[in-house]
Amino acid sequence: MSVSSATICCVTDIVRGSEALSTGALTRGVLRSRYRRLLPDVYMPATTAPTLMDRIHAASIWSRGQGVIAGRAAAALHGARWIGDDAPIEMIRRFPRPPHGIIVRNESIEPDEICSVDGVQVTTPQRTAFDLARHHPRVEAVICLDDLARATGVEIDEVQALADRYPSARLLDHARDTVNLMDGGSRTPAVTRVRLILRKHWPMVPRAGVRVGSAAWGFVDLGYEDLKIAIDVKDMDGVDLFVKLPYGSEYRPEITHKIRYSKEFGWILVVLHRQSTFGEVLGRVGLALDQQGYERRRGGTQRN
CATH class of the missing domain: 3.40.960.10 (VSR Endonuclease)
Incomplete structure (x- = not known):
């Protein structure tokens, strides 16, 4: 699955600078004076502070639609509310030397563990939960898992079934124990x-x-x-x-x-x-x- 790296993103006019210049959508002067750089060759209007959603879409544009948004950023795309605007954007894909603010993991992922939200390639709720449980400290992970379960209705058994696909995954036992603590009824x-x-x-x-x-x-x-x-x-x-x-x-x-x-x-x-x-x-x-x-x-x- 691939997502088009459109020149302008629908969130807050996030642009790929080189494309905007080549098509004449922006001049160098306007890009330099009225836009802020979020990532290499990715900009947004300088008048607006970037939100988490802005940064997620910027990361997708930076990856040219080839990276799969994962972890906390994926949970936010699925409706989780307890993710800060400054959270690193986690992504599954092989990229050399990702820029500051992006965490890239070169991991196996199956096609049915990927979906699209707002035009962005993202892990499914089940895969998102599995990644959260593996890659984050337990309390922080369960807070995100509870929020994800509240937003999506993802069930513990669904995540454990997905974990069966990866018997040699790092920290698998820790992840299974963490997932078992998930409860979508937690309010805060x-x-x-x-x-x-x-x-x-x-x-x-x-x-x-x-x-x-x-x-x-x-x-x-x-x-x-x-x-x-x-x-x-x-x-x-x-x-x-x-x-x-x-x-x-x-x-x-x-x-x-x-x-x-x-x-x-x-x-x-x-x-x-x-x-x-x-x-x-x-x-x-x-x-x-x-x-x-x-x-x-x-x-x-x-x-x-």
């Missing part, structure tokens, strides 16, 4: 981090996107359904969980209401925030285990 990177902390410390697997009761707003970020422990990870700093009162402070009204609502159904709601530490997560959830009548121990729990 902070939820994923909390989930990984809990899974590392206790064998019980918290499920993302659990519903407490029947109310539409009764969903919580994570939950141990058998234990009736719910966990919400607020996308705010710890201090913002509370409101100041003349006699001290207490949870924000909506948090207090949800705690009381959960209690009506026999659940304990643990409220965390995006900066909750490892110790805070284990301490707060461990206390909930105690309150629900479970004896805490590393490696498991048991009913008192």
